[in-house]
Amino acid sequence: MMALLEIRDLYVDLGEFSLRGASLAVEKGKYCCLIGDSGAGKSILLETIIGSFNPLRGQILLHGQDITKWSPERRKMGIVYQDYMLFPHLNIFDNIAFGMKLQKMSRKQVKTKVCDISARLGIENLLHRDINTLSGGEQQRAALARALVADPKVLLLDEAFSALDVASRERMRSLLRQLVKDLDVTVLHVTHDMEDVWALADQVAVLHDGQILQTGSPEHVFNCPRPGFVAHFLGARNILQGRVLDCDPSGLTHIEAGKARFYSIDHAPVGQQILVSVRPEELGLAREQPRGTLRNHLPAEIVRMERRGPLVWVTGQADGFCLQAAVTVMGAREQDLKPGDTAIFSFSATSLRIIEQQKNAPSRILQDPPMAPRIIPQALVAD
Numbered sequence: 271m272m273a274l275l276e277i278r279d280l281y282v283d284l285g286e287f288s289l290r291g292a293s294l295a296v297e298k299g300k301y302c303c304l305i306g307d308s309g310a311g312k313s314i315l316l317e318t319i320i321g322s323f324n325p326l327r328g329q330i331l332l333h334g335q336d337i338t339k340w341s342p343e344r345r346k347m348g349i350v351y352q353d354y355m356l357f358p359h360l361n362i363f364d365n366i367a368f369g370m371k372l373q374k375m376s377r378k379q380v381k382t383k384v385c386d387i388s389a390r391l392g393i394e395n396l397l398h399r400d401i402n403t404l405s406g407g408e409q410q411r412a413a414l415a416r417a418l419v420a421d422p423k424v425l426l427l428d429e430a431f432s433a434l435d436v437a438s439r440e441r442m443r444s445l446l447r448q449l450v451k452d453l454d455v456t457v458l459h460v461t462h463d464m465e466d467v468w469a470l471a472d473q474v475a476v477l478h479d480g481q482i483l484q485t486g487s488p489e490h491v492f493n494c495p496r497p498g499f500v501a502h503f504l505g506a507r508n509i510l511q512g513r514v515l516d517c518d519p520s521g522l523t524h525i526e527a528g529k530a531r532f533y534s535i536d537h538a539p540v541g542q543q544i545l546v547s548v549r550p551e552e553l554g555l556a557r558e559q560p561r562g563t564l565r566n567h568l569p570a571e572i573v574r575m576e577r578r579g580p581l582v583w584v585t586g587q588a589d590g591f592c593l594q595a596a597v598t599v600m601g602a603r604e605q606d607l608k609p610g611d612t613a614i615f616s617f618s619a620t621s622l623r624i625i626e627q628q629k630n631a632p633s634r635i636l637q638d639p640p641m642a643p644r645i646i647p648q649a650l651v652a653d
């Protein structure tokens with residue numbers, strides 16, 4: 271299927287910062303979230319797609335047509351910024367109608383379109399109001415209406431929800447989800463909020479230092495992140511290098527990593543060197559190994575426990591492995607775990623994901639950098 275929006279090998283030079291060969295394709299009607307660290311170039315990429323920056327090299331394609339040199343107006347894309355950028359001297363109606371008036375559409379057409387989009391966004395009663403009398407959420411919907419009223423093929427959102435409180439964000443997500451479906455618009459949404467990704471995205475792309483390092487469905491990118499920046503950025507921690515020993519008739523892949531054996535439901539050829547990962551929140555901890563379950567188990571000495579919000583991060587070491595589990599405060603308290611204890615770190619075959627198949631890699635264990643064991647007061651876990 272041809273992508274509706276495609277960027278190919280895009281280079282933009284801004285002196286101190288460059289986009290360095292960014293490539294991405296988003297199919298018609300799909301919702302793509304663009305994530306990455308601060309300063310990665312996410313906003314620059316949106317601004318380049320909308321036509322504010324000229325690339326040195328590379329192409330921007332809309333339905334296969336090269337629009338790299340088109341003016342921003344001709345591209346007919348809508349954009350919503352974090353601070354909405356509404357015109358303070360115009361009321362809501364005139365803000366939404368602004369672009370259409372420039373295009374010299376008839377008053378009747380303008381009115382019909384403004385009323386339609388504002389009704390969809392639930393702001394039809396606010397059209398006469400000044401911008402400065404609106405709440406953040408209402409301004410946000412007005413900015414969205416302005417971006418959508420001209421039937422753009424592509425909607426670009428630059429951290430558009432970040433100024434809203436949690437409840438308003440949740441409402442905006444469900445409104446937007448329905449709206450983009452009804453209007454069949456293709457979306458590229460820059461966000462720092464993984465909730466946006468899980469609630470809205472069909473596709474996610476990870477940008478770092480001017481390059482898109484990985485793109486795919488949220489499930490794929492989250493569960494099988496590319497080792498290196500993407501894996502670390504998305505919170506993958508327990509990355510082990512191993513080798514496929516066997517694939518049994520039940521579909522389980524048997525993996526050797528150091529002296530340990532694990533099971534995964536992911537597949538790779540027998541003998542293949544691989545990297546596997548299990549997310550910290552998918553590791554359980556127990557004092558005794560449960561009997562008769564098909565979980566992966568690894569006894570390890572607890573070398574560090576650290577309270578982070580509602581979770582306790584527990585680091586264990588065994589046979590050169592360094593594993594991190596994020597367990598609930600209650601879970602840690604019930605097991606009465608403390609540094610120096612031996613605990614069974616366990617995880618299911620579905621949680622152990624093959625994130626890379628490697629060529630000519632020696633079998634060894636990748637570890638986090640050596641860490642001084644740190645003892646935390648038991649009170650930190652027990653409150």
Ligand SMILES: Nc1ncnc2c1ncn2[C@@H]1O[C@H](COP(=O)(O)OP(=O)(O)OP(=O)(O)O)[C@@H](O)[C@H]1O
Nearest residue numbers: 284285286287306307308309310311312313314315
């Ligand atoms: N007009 C400009 N000229 C030169 N450099 C710029 C310009 N605009 C932004 N930059 C720089 O380009 C880099 C990328 O900026 P950008 O705003 O795209 O990052 P971002 O990924 O959106 O970050 P954040 O998540 O913090 O908003 C930053 O180092 C920024 O200082």
